[in-house]
Amino acid sequence: MIELTRAAYDDIVYRAYKGGEAEICGVLAGEHGTDGDNSVVTETYAAENVAETPEIRYLIDPEEQFELIETVEEAGLDVVGFYHSHPTGPTHPSETDAARATWPNHSYVICALDGYPFVGSWRWRDNEEAFEQETVSVRSER
Template sequence: MAGAPEEICGILEGGREGDTAQVQAAHPVENVAEQPRTRYTLDPEAQLDVMEEIEERGASVVGFYHSHPDGPTGPSATDEAQATWPGYSYVIVALAGRPFVGSWKWTGDRFEQEVVSVGGD
């Protein structure tokens, strides 16, 4: 995966149908964390620019993604402590051992695993 061994991150564009997030596009955003091998922080200015571009097209931000090059297949304690967007999807791509992709919706209190549809209309 491009960016490894550091965590990569970005914004997910799409919509929701019921409880299912429908991702139409993924927009990479630079990871500006002080420890990018084990943490991610989306570049704030780039994050705002991407979110504004998505909204200007009449689309929606449905969530965010990041990788765990050496970490767990689900949200880490750090992910939970730093989650700030209730109702949004957080897709994690775990690369250690057998690659895994999963998504969790942040409720404001905890992550709940969810189904995400990718592509299509």
């Protein structure tokens, strides 16, 4: 399961809308569960999508990704996973998403904008070389 604070969830959805026809992307930070199954996202770190075809792909520049990961760690947080949008597609990972997944037991959150915005999440299981859908919950903030 992945739990997002309301602010983190809203940031992903709003950024996806602002991205228009291009996929947006970034890093998810918070507490990565010790069991590899339950995580809490408290912060999102936006990255520039440098893919050649940002309408159908996302790519975080490796140098920017390294800098974002350092920023997350300096803040005392864990990298929980990554997020991107599918402006015209479903919330499930594409074949390209699966081929590029490299962080075992980390979450890959996808915000689909085809109709009503929906956020789905999948955890990459390296031993199975496949994504496993996980429950997404939004923490109500008081």
